[in-house]
Amino acid sequence: MANETIAVSEDILEQHVVAAFRKVGTSEDSLQAATRAMMHASRVGVDSHGVRLTQHYCTMLEGGRLNKNPQLTIEQKGPSSATVDGDDGMGHFAAYRAMSLACELAHETGMAGVGVRRSSHLGAAGAYALAGAEAGFVSFATTNTDSMVPLFGGAAAFHGTNPLAFAAPLSGQRPWLLDMATSSIPMNRVLLYRSLDKDLPHGVAADKSGVPTTNPHEAEMVLPLGGAEYGYKGAALAGVATLLSSVLMGTTLDPDFIPMVGADDIQTPRNMGHFVFAISPDHFAGRAIFESGMIRYVDSLRNAPAREGEELMAPGDREWREATRRGAEGIPVDPDTARFLELSA
């Protein structure tokens, strides 16, 4: 077994993730959804939400927090609205179902929203927005998550790093894709800087009392996007994720979650909520105008004047470039994950 990060081809990696889930008795539809979402994250370079989570999910499936064989219950609430009950399974299964349902409804009505309840961690929210864009829709996905971001001026963690993900189809190209945390950086960036003993940028992390710090060893929380001066915007955007995912769906508020990791309790479901929507370009100015407009917009963005040494990219461009590179060179897998997945170089 490797003691260093190894590069593994997508196909092999995917087979090993699937095998790990099968070994603990996860149902096929649930494990395929989780694998698809993690492979997306691993492919585009978001390793924190990639295949390294397989071990965590397997632990929770065995502990009972996650249902190995969830049966999704869909309630259509109106022509353009529905809820998905995730039956305490892995969040990926429920979230992909929510997005495909939103697309089906939006195809008929023009725009549709689907909320998820009784779910759990869904990995990268961008995976679901991407699925919507690949189906031809302008799409959105969000979730609330465990508290680790203080409010603007707050002294304790309140919101999660609550992601907002948007995507839009781009004819003949991979989609426009934004998948952003509403904090400036993720918590694992703090851990990386800690291991490197390197100062953090200003205004992105705080000590245990919420006081901003650049010392990664003192940092215990991450701060809302906008930093010391405009962090009220990031905090409010985190609130949008909570409003849609938790308040609208009647699920757990960020500060009330049993922690995803580090909790003794791995038996009790966390009742996490998500929210997605899809918009059909056919129903507004029409598909042809939308498609040519997207190309014109993204071309004008990529070709706008850049500062010296800078390259201008549309949201997603960096990720797709990484996906191309990893497709050729393999996906890096850290030693612990390689061991768990029984991978070798």
Next chain:
Amino acid sequence: MANETIAVSEDILEQHVVAAFRKVGTSEDSLQAATRAMMHASRVGVDSHGVRLTQHYCTMLEGGRLNKNPQLTIEQKGPSSATVDGDDGMGHFAAYRAMSLACELAHETGMAGVGVRRSSHLGAAGAYALAGAEAGFVSFATTNTDSMVPLFGGAAAFHGTNPLAFAAPLSGQRPWLLDMATSSIPMNRVLLYRSLDKDLPHGVAADKSGVPTTNPHEAEMVLPLGGAEYGYKGAALAGVATLLSSVLMGTTLDPDFIPMVGADDIQTPRNMGHFVFAISPDHFAGRAIFESGMIRYVDSLRNAPAREGEELMAPGDREWREATRRGAEGIPVDPDTARFLELSA
């Protein structure tokens, strides 16, 4: 006539704004919408989008850029989607109609989106999100605007300060309300610092080549939310506004607008687009769960531990406090605007 800022009661101010629009021959429904939106902004302290714009709009109504008697054309595209053609009138009229239509459709379907084309400046996007929340819906409004924000790493203005506004009803209280530019600061903040000869914060403004500067006299653009390190997030959020308002609706892209102010051409309509949506809480976990959840969420936010000297507020709290104060003390009106509106102290 006053040479200093004067405080004017809401009622008197509103009457004078209405009179100014009538004097140039604006239709009653159009001027009532514009007045309502500007009074909202003036009431909550967003003076840049408040009654001071009356003079600008009147100039454009007389110049022909804005249609004095616009006839809105609504096309329902599906059970939860529609477009409003603004007939080149003031944006407020079309945007309020779009939101009321989104609410009507969402009441039936659960969630609905309405796009606007052939519109113009709509003032504060929050005015329309607020209207949705007051009608009982979780609501969203956006528009793209004139270029004045470079891309992350860009050397020229690309996106506008493109606002994202979200609101949600809060039973027995004024709504949760977020109305944010996707730049850190508005351009008029630069002008204020210039007049005060005061250094700007780091990472919020740039010189004519896109290079960040704290010198307000050199600053010619404002930078995306997230600043020098995370500005790619603000730039992408500005892109969300452009995608929904312009690309989906087939209207003018940010860099292609005839400038709102300073252009010789005040005859040609600008074909601005907007987009709004409304979500009915009745169609997800249900109204009762939503209402109690909102109260619990906002209470927990306001009562979360604060750093010394800080007060934690929900989005909108600061604005509603200002509205209460201005309701009692009057709304400040600058000398030029007071002169134009024929107001005296």
